[in-house]
Amino acid sequence: MIWSNMETLDREAFRKIQLERLKKTVPRVYNNVPFYKKAFQEAGVEPGDIKTLEDVSKLPMTVKQDFRDNYPFGLFSSPQEEIVRFHASSGTTGKPTVVGYTRNDMDTWSECVARMVSMAGVTNKDTAQISFGYGLFTGALGLQQGLERIGASVIPMSSGNTKKQIMIMKDFRTTTLISTPSYALHMAEIAREMGVDPKTDLNLKFGLFGGEGSTEAMRNELIDSWGLFATENYGMSELIGPGVSGECEALCGMHINEDHFLPEIIDPKTGKVLGEGEVGELVITTITKEALPIIRYRTKDITSLHYEKCECGRTTVRMSKIQGRSDDMLILGGVNVFPSQIEEVLLNTEGIGPHYQIKVFKKGYLDKIEVDVELIDANLLDSFSLLEALRNTIKGRLRTVLGIDAKVTLLEPRSLARFEGKAQRVIDMRGAK
Numbered sequence: 001m002i003w004s005n006m007e008t009l010d011r012e013a014f015r016k017i018q019l020e021r022l023k024k025t026v027p028r029v030y031n032n033v034p035f036y037k038k039a040f041q042e043a044g045v046e047p048g049d050i051k052t053l054e055d056v057s058k059l060p061m062t063v064k065q066d067f068r069d070n071y072p073f074g075l076f077s078s079p080q081e082e083i084v085r086f087h088a089s090s091g092t093t094g095k096p097t098v099v100g101y102t103r104n105d106m107d108t109w110s111e112c113v114a115r116m117v118s119m120a121g122v123t124n125k126d127t128a129q130i131s132f133g134y135g136l137f138t139g140a141l142g143l144q145q146g147l148e149r150i151g152a153s154v155i156p157m158s159s160g161n162t163k164k165q166i167m168i169m170k171d172f173r174t175t176t177l178i179s180t181p182s183y184a185l186h187m188a189e190i191a192r193e194m195g196v197d198p199k200t201d202l203n204l205k206f207g208l209f210g211g212e213g214s215t216e217a218m219r220n221e222l223i224d225s226w227g228l229f230a231t232e233n234y235g236m237s238e239l240i241g242p243g244v245s246g247e248c249e250a251l252c253g254m255h256i257n258e259d260h261f262l263p264e265i266i267d268p269k270t271g272k273v274l275g276e277g278e279v280g281e282l283v284i285t286t287i288t289k290e291a292l293p294i295i296r297y298r299t300k301d302i303t304s305l306h307y308e309k310c311e312c313g314r315t316t317v318r319m320s321k322i323q324g325r326s327d328d329m330l331i332l333g334g335v336n337v338f339p340s341q342i343e344e345v346l347l348n349t350e351g352i353g354p355h356y357q358i359k360v361f362k363k364g365y366l367d368k369i370e371v372d373v374e375l376i377d378a379n380l381l382d383s384f385s386l387l388e389a390l391r392n393t394i395k396g397r398l399r400t401v402l403g404i405d406a407k408v409t410l411l412e413p414r415s416l417a418r419f420e421g422k423a424q425r426v427i428d429m430r431g432a433k
């Protein structure tokens with residue numbers, strides 16, 4: 001179902017709204033945020049220079065470090081009395097990235113998520129189990145607001161306590177699962193261990209996944225495990241949280257809520273703005289946020305934009321599946337590889353389960369990569385020749401498809417770590433002494 005008529009505007013109408021909103025956002029940050037005033041002055045640009053939508057490229061970019069340098073509230077455009085909610089993204093090192101919302105921002109956010117869940121087919125007849133962690137992470141509360149807006153019945157489960165998740169799912173007749181792809185995979189495994197067949201003993205129709213990347217092979221694995229319709233949804237705390245974009249029933253890219261987020265794709269090395277269909281880093285300017293409008297935020301996520309009308313009837317621009325983050329790309333002896341490409345090779349190999357870990361380290365001056373992956377059938381471990389054949393198949397595919405020589409270790413089922421939130425599949429030890 002198309003939730004809002006803002007999703008079907010023609011291109012000219014979009015551009016008009018975007019320009020109007022951009023023209024309001026730019027003076028807002030210039031006048032309220034010393035960081036932006038300085039950055040604009042350094043770039044030699046003033047709010048009055050924004051006359052067309054293309055002029056956005058004159059504006060300076062914002063990066064994650066700017067949040068850290070202005071921790072906690074230095075980038076806020078609204079005074080504290082107008083802030084009704086904080087969230088933060090954890091990050092592995094240092095202080096979290098803090099974000100704030102005014103009452104209007106909360107409304108915008110709920111609206112964006114309402115569109116996103118409707119796009120997948122969820123309605124007020126559905127019962128949605130939110131298995132993202134509640135708290136500072138934007139995932140759970142963001143989804144909750146949007147689902148409530150469309151009238152779905154929400155179960156605020158949070159992540160973890162997986163056996164209870166399955167019990168509630170069964171007893172409450174959950175139709176919609178909301179989680180990271182990796183946690184959904186783990187939940188299916190626990191369900192089977194409990195003697196519950198996720199496909200036949202439960203009532204799931206939809207899986208709305210997001211918060212981390214997943215390949216098409218991983219989507220198929222999720223569909224096979226749960227027997228549901230799986231969509232992928234994208235967002236980030238700095239921009240709003242979930243609700244930036246999501247897949248519709250046609251599954252041909254994630255529709256961006258363009259009346260709130262103005263997207264560009266740039267070459268991550270040169271910063272040059274790229275054209276439709278070209279792959280590069282997603283840069284987004286928020287054009288309706290009040291508490292924390294962000295100008296040209298470098299997301300580091302690698303994707304491309306597609307403007308032709310979708311068969312679902314929406315006209316909003318679609319972004320392709322995220323290939324990876326520019327800072328996650330592994331450069332192995334000069335060869336560029338995204339972990340998602342390794343995942344694709346592994347998951348498309350028969351006999352191999354969806355759980356793996358990638359370790360990268362230096363041996364002398366050389367980059368070395370090791371891939372640990374679980375077998376589906378532990379009995380294979382008794383047959384040296386079958387095991388060797390499988391190992392060689394994977395090694396061969398990694399070499400042919402990606403051009404890398406990896407050490408491959410096949411492990412017993414259930415030997416690698418499982419994740420209740422975002423998975424950490426890559427351990428890069430090259431920085432370590």
Ligand code: DLL
Pocket residue numbers: 089090132138139140209210211212213214232233234235236237238241242243299301322325
């Ligand atoms: O993960 C917001 C979110 C929550 C989106 C739930 C969707 C569902 P952060 O914790 O700030 O926010 O992490 C943002 O996660 O820059 C991407 O690298 C990654 N990411 C999020 N969704 C996807 C996706 C939330 N569908 C960072 N595909 C982003 C690939 C994703 N990567």
